[in-house]
Amino acid sequence: MSGPQGGPHVLLYGDATCPRCQQAVLRLRAAPVRLEWRHLVLRARGPRPRALAGALEAAGRQGAFWPVLDALVAEPGRTEDPDLWALARRLGLDVQRFDADRRDEATTARIAADLADGLRAGATGTPAILVGGGPVDHGVPDDAWVAALLDRHRGA
Template identity: 35%
Template sequence: MADTTVDPSRHVYGSPEAPVTVLEYGDLECPHCRAAAPVLRELVDSSDGRVRLVWRHFPLFEVHPHALTAALAAEAFAAHGRFWDLHDEAFAHQDRLADPDLRRYAAAAGIDPDEVVGDGAQRWAPAVEADYLAGLAHDVRGTPTLLVDGARWTGHLTVAALTAATAPRA
C-alpha cells in the first residue's frame, strides 16, 4: 500500500529553516492569488532567510473550473521537484489551465503528461484533499488566505506590511 502521509510543508519557497512561516492557502486559477504571488516572493527574497512561504492548495472549484486539475498537476510537478515551475506557469496563464494546456506544460518540463492529467493525476488527490481539509479547519473561505506563524493575516497585502508583521520582536 502506498504511503498516503502528506507533508503539510512540502511546497516551501525560501529556506525551510526560516524562523517565520507565511502559510498561503491558494488556488492556481484565482486572480487574487496571482496578484499576491509577487508580493509574497519579494517578502521572502528580501527577508535574508528569515521568512519562508508554504503553499497549500485550496481550489475554489465551484468558481474556478480548472483549479482542482491544476492543483493535481502541481502535485505531479512537485514529485519531480518542480512545484514552483507549474505554480508560476499557472499564474502566468490562468486562462490556459485545461488538460491539453497542462499536458503541454508537462511535456515542456520533461514530465510525462499522463502523470499530470486524467487518471494518472488522481494519485495526487490525497495531498490536495489534505490541504483543502486543513484549510477548512483554519476556517478558510477564500483565497488567498495567509497565516503568519499561525495567525490569520488580515492586513493589506503589501511587502511593507508583511515585512513589518514578520520582523523580529524586540
C-alpha cells in the same frame, strides 16, 4: 517550500485560478519568506481549480511544483489540459506520469486534506494566509504587510 531558509514561514491557502491568489504568490515569492502553498479548492469555483491543484501535486512529485505554479501565475489563461501537457513537456517532466499522478487517489486525498485543514484554520476564501499559527489574513499582502512580518520575525 520556497524562499530563504531563515525567512519567516508563510502558509498560503490558495486556488491557482484565483487572481488574488496569483497576486499573493507574486508578492510572497519576491519577499524573503519561506512560502508554503496548500490548496483551498472550493466546489463553488467549478472543476478547473481542482484540475490545477492536481497538476500542481503531480508536478511536485517530479520536483516541479514551484515552476508549474509560477507558470500558471504568469499565464493564467493557459490552464486547459493541452496547456498543462505542453508545460510539463517544456519543464522536462514525464508527461504520462504527470497526467496519471494528477488524477490519482493520493492527489485527490491531498487536495481534500488541504481544504479541510484550511477550513479548520479559519480560511473562508482565497487567498488565506497564516503566519506562525496566527489568525487567517484574507487578502493580497502589500509592502507594509511584508515589512511588518519581517520586523516581527527579526524581533522573535
